[in-house]
Amino acid sequence: MDDLSELPESNDPDREGIVILEDDGKERIWDNPANVKRLLKIFFILCGVFFILDFIFFIAHKHSVFPFDGWFGFFSVYGFVSCSLIVIIAKKLRKFLMRSEDYYDK
Amino acid sequence: MTSSLHPVIIIFAGALLVGVLKGKLKGVVSVITPVIGLINLILIDRSHGENYVMTLSLMDLQLELARFDKLSMLFAYLFHFAAIIISIYSLHVRDNMQRFTGLLYVGSAIGAVLAGDLVTLFVFWELLAVTSVFQIWARRTPNSSASGIRYLILHISSGLLLLMGATIIYKDTGSLRFDHFDLNGFGGVLIFLAFGIKCGFPFLHTWLTDSYPESTAAGAVYLCCFTTKTAVYAMARGFPGAEPLLYIGAVMAMFPIFYAVIENDLRRTLAYSMINQIGFMMVGIGLGTDLGINGAVAHAFNDVFFKGLLFMSMGAVLYRTGTMNASQLGGLYKTMPWTAGLSIVGAAAISGFPLMCAFVSKSMIMVSAAEEGHMVIWLLLLFAAAGVLKHAGIKIPFFAFFAHDSGIRTKEAPANMLIAMAISALACVIIGCFPQQTLYSLLPRDVDYNPYDLTHVVTQFQLLFFSAAAFAVLMLTNIYPPELRSTNIDFDWVWRKGGKLFYKGADVTLNTTNERVHRAFIVEFIGWLNRFTKAAPSRLLVIIMTPFWKARGLEGSSLIAKQKAFYEDSRLGAFPIGRAAIFAVILLGLLYVL
Numbered sequence: 169m170d171d172l173s174e175l176p177e178s179n180d181p182d183r184e185g186i187v188i189l190e191d192d193g194k195e196r197i198w199d200n201p202a203n204v205k206r207l208l209k210i211f212f213i214l215c216g217v218f219f220i221l222d223f224i225f226f227i228a229h230k231h232s233v234f235p236f237d238g239w240f241g242f243f244s245v246y247g248f249v250s251c252s253l254i255v256i257i258a259k260k261l262r263k264f265l266m267r268s269e270d271y272y273d274k
Numbered sequence: 275m276t277s278s279l280h281p282v283i284i285i286f287a288g289a290l291l292v293g294v295l296k297g298k299l300k301g302v303v304s305v306i307t308p309v310i311g312l313i314n315l316i317l318i319d320r321s322h323g324e325n326y327v328m329t330l331s332l333m334d335l336q337l338e339l340a341r342f343d344k345l346s347m348l349f350a351y352l353f354h355f356a357a358i359i360i361s362i363y364s365l366h367v368r369d370n371m372q373r374f375t376g377l378l379y380v381g382s383a384i385g386a387v388l389a390g391d392l393v394t395l396f397v398f399w400e401l402l403a404v405t406s407v408f409q410i411w412a413r414r415t416p417n418s419s420a421s422g423i424r425y426l427i428l429h430i431s432s433g434l435l436l437l438m439g440a441t442i443i444y445k446d447t448g449s450l451r452f453d454h455f456d457l458n459g460f461g462g463v464l465i466f467l468a469f470g471i472k473c474g475f476p477f478l479h480t481w482l483t484d485s486y487p488e489s490t491a492a493g494a495v496y497l498c499c500f501t502t503k504t505a506v507y508a509m510a511r512g513f514p515g516a517e518p519l520l521y522i523g524a525v526m527a528m529f530p531i532f533y534a535v536i537e538n539d540l541r542r543t544l545a546y547s548m549i550n551q552i553g554f555m556m557v558g559i560g561l562g563t564d565l566g567i568n569g570a571v572a573h574a575f576n577d578v579f580f581k582g583l584l585f586m587s588m589g590a591v592l593y594r595t596g597t598m599n600a601s602q603l604g605g606l607y608k609t610m611p612w613t614a615g616l617s618i619v620g621a622a623a624i625s626g627f628p629l630m631c632a633f634v635s636k637s638m639i640m641v642s643a644a645e646e647g648h649m650v651i652w653l654l655l656l657f658a659a660a661g662v663l664k665h666a667g668i669k670i671p672f673f674a675f676f677a678h679d680s681g682i683r684t685k686e687a688p689a690n691m692l693i694a695m696a697i698s699a700l701a702c703v704i705i706g707c708f709p710q711q712t713l714y715s716l717l718p719r720d721v722d723y724n725p726y727d728l729t730h731v732v733t734q735f736q737l738l739f740f741s742a743a744a745f746a747v748l749m750l751t752n753i754y755p756p757e758l759r760s761t762n763i764d765f766d767w768v769w770r771k772g773g774k775l776f777y778k779g780a781d782v783t784l785n786t787t788n789e790r791v792h793r794a795f796i797v798e799f800i801g802w803l804n805r806f807t808k809a810a811p812s813r814l815l816v817i818i819m820t821p822f823w824k825a826r827g828l829e830g831s832s833l834i835a836k837q838k839a840f841y842e843d844s845r846l847g848a849f850p851i852g853r854a855a856i857f858a859v860i861l862l863g864l865l866y867v868l
Contacts, residue, residue, distance in 0.1 A: 180490070181367070181368070181413075182413070185688070187684045198676060212743065218740075221732050222736070229729075231727070234652070241736075244737070247736065247743075247744070250744075251660050254665075255744070258533075261532055271761040
């Protein structure tokens with residue numbers, strides 16, 4: 169984590185709103201790793217539920233425009249694969265695109 | 275009650291009042307002005323019905339200062355809503371520069387969408403550029419000043435292209451009406467490009483990602499609500515069904531996603547997300563079907579609320595902590611719980627969760643693309659929709675309010691900011707839950723589309739949950755790239771570094787050429803010419819005289835000495851009187867002969 173104290177001087181009128189307080193020492197909900205685990209568990213269960221929900225389309229009619237979007241689990245797989253691809257490609261792109269923060273000031 | 279008052283007059287009058295007033299009154303007037311404007315707009319709508327036009331004759335030009343039909347009315351309403359929300363959001367701002375120009379900016383945007391002819395459009399289009407730049411300059415940092423200049427250069431160019439296009443179209447057709455344009459004519463292409471700059475077409479998008487992060491907390495909200503929406507309106511009016519928009523839109527929906535993932539500045543991430551959303555709108559306009567146009571316009575309408583909400587929540591974070599870097603933020607939910615909650619509503623809305631506004635409008639565009647048989651475009655949009663969840667829906671609230679605890683403890687955002695955000699959040703939910711009763715009545719074409727059927731709701735949940743699952747898995751396995759303080763080079767490299775290179779190149783080549791030419795002509799040639807003109811007559815005289823001296827029997831060194839002495843005498847013009855007299859006689863004789 170970077171330090172906030174290194175903010176440069178400026179006349180930015182929004183600066184008057186800055187408030188930095190001391191930590192009050194209270195434990196908040198996500199400070200407890202057990203809560204995070206519980207949330208993740210609920211989330212992954214919901215994912216499973218929505219995946220299985222595709223079964224209702226064996227009873228109800230599933231609209232599909234193209235041949236492939238009616239396939240079982242198409243949207244689940246497409247969502248997962250797209251999102252993974254986006255992150256992995258973006259990470260690779262950093263090699264070509266990333267410069268230091270003051271690149272344009274030099 | 276009826277009204278025939280041009281809506282812009284009210285907003286500009288309010289802006290002038292705000293500029294003059296002091297203290298609390300300033301804030302009150304800036305909120306009341308758009309409210310009065312909204313009432314006036316409703317009265318116009320009620321009393322004149324559709325297709326009402328306010329005209330002005332200027333010499334032999336018939337200008338349509340305001341045209342009220344369904345399309346322009348939707349945007350006029352939208353801009354009034356947005357102005358009310360932002361005025362509340364910026365109530366705490368005491369800076370006169372922002373307050374005064376903010377309302378002028380709103381007025382210009384309303385004027386532009388109501389313009390019925392190209393001259394009126396051009397005037398408001400340029401006003402829009404000039405008044406909006408103060409939202410960037412008001413930050414008063416060196417970066418914001420420079421960024422504002424770059425912003426102005428692109429936006430003024432857009433206005434000039436519009437003027438050129440309008441002139442060509444007037445010459446070709448004799449009409450200045452702002453209506454459907456043909457892309458086959460040169461004038462049409464110029465206007466297309468003019469609108470394209472403000473829409474953030476690929477390669478012309480750099481002003482968006484450059485200026486939004488440099489503007490003030492409230493300024494970014496202003497910028498995200500008006501300029502691009504005006505451009506989307508203009509595109510929907512001028513080029514519905516233009517095929518290039520399909521492909522441009524698809525590119526715009528795709529490429530910013532990757533940048534958004536690795537961008538550290540959260541407001542720049544939102545700016546990339548903005549391009550991505552406009553990409554969806556461009557595809558809708560490019561399709562040109564009733565559903566496509568409706569979807570594009572509806573998405574622009576919703577975007578003001580959900581993207582506005584996200585920018586407002588990030589503005590609140592900036593206002594309280596002074597930074598927008600994801601690498602420096604995190605854990606703010608502890609001290610800014612309301613802002614965090616409202617930001618999550620905005621994030622859910624932009625991602626298109628069912629019961630949220632973008633679910634309705636984005637699916638209109640996608641269904642229309644599918645119905646028209648554009649399979650690849652549809653697949654790309656679906657990919658982009660998954661990406662929206664990732665870079666806007668998860669990244670923005672997660673890295674600002676959760677993630678690793680940065681240790682920053684601050685205060686909740688001011689009450690006026692929270693109220694403004696709450697209004698936007700409410701709008702997102704109400705439009706999402708009751709599209710028929712709210713949004714549909716404003717749409718320009720007839721709507722017969724129900725987003726809430728079983729297949730659509732279930733598949734949308736699948737898409738979103740599994741995209742989120744991918745994020746969770748990548749986070750847990752540490753594959754997800756960490757937020758780093760960095761700059762990612764984008765096409766603005768060409769203007770910013772390329773500009774410097776061009777300057778340097780021009781400096782080197784032109785200045786060297788200049789110096790060489792100076793040396794060759796001014797120093798060397800002139801000097802030689804000078805010496806030549808001085809020495810040539812003397813030398814000529816020596817050559818003429820030499821045979822005489824030889825005849826007198828001078829030879830060898832005495833001849834050379836004679837030549838030298840004579841040369842010196844003639845160069846200095848110091849001849850003895852006798853010799854000068856002989857020359858004079860020769861000259862007179864020559865004159866006589868000739």
